[in-house]
Amino acid sequence: MSKKKILKKSILVTGAGGYVGSILVPMLLKKNFKVIAIDKFFFGKTLLKNRNLRLIKKDIRDISTKYFKNVYAVIDLVALSNDPSGSNFPELTWQINYQSRLRTAKISKEMGVKKYILPSTCSVYGNQKKIVTENSKTKPLSIYAKSNLTAEKDIIKLKSSNFLVIVLRQATLFGYSPRMRFDLAVNGMTEGVYKNNILPIMRNGLQYRPLCHVKDTSRLMVKLINQNYKKYNGEIFNVGSKFCTESIINIAKLVLNNVNKSAKLKWYGNPDNRSYKVSFRKLEKLGFKPKYSINYGVREMVECLKKNKIKKNLKSITIEWYRYLKSKGKFLKEYEKK
Structure with missing residues (x-):
């Protein structure tokens, strides 16, 4: 009697060619999932060919129901990331980060998708004096x-x-990610010290940031896909760890200690009004523990820089690459409001 063939579950990932997607998709493939990767691939195709991977180059605002047929779960990574992008492209940010993801969620439900994961951001907390939980009042500043x-x-x-x-x-x-970003605090500091002996740091340095390694948030998403969490339906989780929560100036010191203690600080920008400490107790109760420290992340990037595996260029600074694409007429177009 032949064994019944076990069908692989299909996971649809939007924004799959981005900073997180370039780490997450290989993890899902390693766990024997089929992956439908949808992206405009503005930053190139970092995902390696795999018989269980289907790449679709498409604007998320145009995807139809056919891509959701027999899909088990959707991870909606797509977004115009960070505050500078939002400031420069406000209408597109609203269309992609809100309207398109709401549409994707609705299609997912309509097509019988079982799980939908929305990666959001702790920046919704804005400026907070007390340690915030998922139930704290939000104060988005951008x-x-x-x-x-x-x-x-x-x-x-x-x-x-x-x-x-x-x-x-x-x-x-x-x-580190194959789609590298040096417009993120730890990454930018590390590259600046390694390449130029100068650490770029945003004024005033006293603002607090919870941090999370890109591999840890990807590990969490795989865990959520793999296991049954029906009791957490409709729940919000802060993703990060207490051991990766530091002030910007202390993050700078960690980078200096791991790369070059003699490097000079280069202050830039206006004082950053975002400052918050976040509770991750709810994530711990879920049974998930981040593994990767700031020290680990810095050393990892230094090794990649030594091997020329990553380098700072226009593509590694999100807003600069968006501006370049727009100047060449290759960026997203705003849709007419109906």
């Missing part, structure tokens, strides 16, 4: 944060007994 928060609220409303929705408020990410 279009980027506001679009994410609005997406959270409207997508959670779609939850049902057959449609699991989980929101992940990610801390500021760091660490």
Whole structure:
């Protein structure tokens, strides 16, 4: 008697060619999932060919229901990331980060997708004096944060007994990715010290940031796909760790200690009003523990820099690459408001 063939579950990942997607997708493939990777691939195709990987180059605002057929779960990574992008492209940020993800969630539910994961951001907390939990009042200070928060609220409303929705408020990410970003605090500091003996640091340095390695948030998403978390349907989780929560000036010191203690600080920008400490107790109760420290992330990037595996260029600074694409007429177009 032949054994019954076990079909691989299909996971649809939007924004799959980005900083997180370039780490997450290989993890999912390693766990024997099939992956449908949808992206405009503005930053190139970092995902290696795999018989269980289907690459679709498409604007997320145009995807049809056909891509969701027999999909088990959706991880909606797509976003115009960070505050500078939101400030420069406010309408597109609203369309991509809020409207397109709400549409994707609705299609997912309509097509019988079982799980929908929305990676959001801790920046929805804005400026807080007390340690914030998932139930704390939000104070978004930018279009980027506001679009994410609005997406959270409207997508959670779609939850049902057959449609699991989980929101992940990610801390500021760091660490190596094939789609490298040097516009993230730890990454930018590390590259600056290694290449130029100068550490770029945003004024005034006293603002606090919870951090999370890109591999840790990816590990969490794989865990959520792999296991049954029905009791957490419609729940929000802060993603990060207490051991990766530091002031910007202390993050700078950690980078200096791991790369070059003699490097000079180069202050830039206006004082950053975002400052918050975040509780991760709820994540711990879920049974998930981040593994990768700031020290690990810095050393990892230094090794990659030594091997010329990563380098700072236009593509590694998100807003600069968006501006370049726009100047060449190759960036996203705003849709007419109906």
